[in-house]
Amino acid sequence: MASLLLPSQQPSAMCNLKPVSAASQLTLAAGFYSRDESDWIYQCLQQQQSWPDNHYVMSGRRFELPRLQTWHADPGIVYSYSNNLLETRGWSSLLLSIRRRVEMFTGHDFNAVLVNYYRDGMDYVGWHSDDEVEMGPAPVIASLSLGQPRCFQVRPLQGGQEGQGEQEETFLLDAGDLLLMAVGFQSRWQHRVPPQPDVTGGRINLTFRRVLPPAAR
Template sequence: MATKHLIQLDDSYIEYYRNLLSNTQAQALYRTLNETLDWQQEHIQIFGKTIASPRLQCFYGDLDVAYRYSGRTFIATPWTDTLAKLKHLISSQTGYPFNGVLCNLYRNGQDAMGWHSDNEPELGQNPVIASFSLGETRNFSLRKTKHTKQCLSLPLEHNSLLLMPEGFQSLYQHAVSRSKKNNDARINLTFRMFYN
């Protein structure tokens, strides 16, 4: 049974759920996703330069769902049965619908993601994003968009769900920094609603 924690920030909040699945289910899901999803190392544009993405990714969703970021357009691969069931569970838990999921595989502590907000036009004006983590615990850092001082670092544990509510992306940026302490792999699934 998932336990929900409300984390209050200066002008917003996040919801954090521990143990969304049973331990046995979470371990089995991690193995299934690691072995069956179509993991790719994409190339993206940052400050005008094309570089290899610092993590492996794949994108699944409803028919004709597309996602544009870092100079690329990604067309969703149809849901696998496993991802569709997980989407239904997370929608039931949070009360929000989702039609796509960006899947991220951090192979070790050297895989990371820099400061950003998920504010692409196809996500709408006030996107809600549900971020589900499996595997190695990694720190999820938050800072206000107009400030460079970090305000919070939250360890995202195995089998946990983080919900970023409406309005959050316009107020805060987030990142997953490199870490010498984290050598095992982490799978992160970010469920979103796309308006194409």
């Protein structure tokens, strides 16, 4: 598909980051991309990306990742996920244009993106925090959703703070929504996208990250 059709660099003037949960470090810009733009981006990524095998080895055993993934980063940036080094790919013009728009909107610089493709509602990501040492002590992650709406759940680590309403919460991430996980979120909360067997369509999620170069870790 022609890169000339890349969506514009500006989200609509109505688009703002608003709190979505008791986790004050979590805000959502609903409709960061319009429906038409996000449908177009989803189709491009789903069809143009070559999706690698989703099996990995840990402690000598072979596992199947319940989704497909690609990892794109600036030169020199490497990242290990569950102790498996992801093959690093460059930036397509589409991924780069999305990165620039996310950077301008959030005011944060990113140098890598993890692309998760949930082929249907059986694909998922389990409870975790994105707190790998590669991202330094204060990670900020911007997460763009495309394709089918899926539930996103958060839960406080260590039971949360009593009286502050910190408990497990579920909300829907729709196509075009941008979720910002700010400094402090990963150290206090976990998140997941649970299986939803009733969902038949696919979803692609892009998590933009800033990974420290090996010398700075």
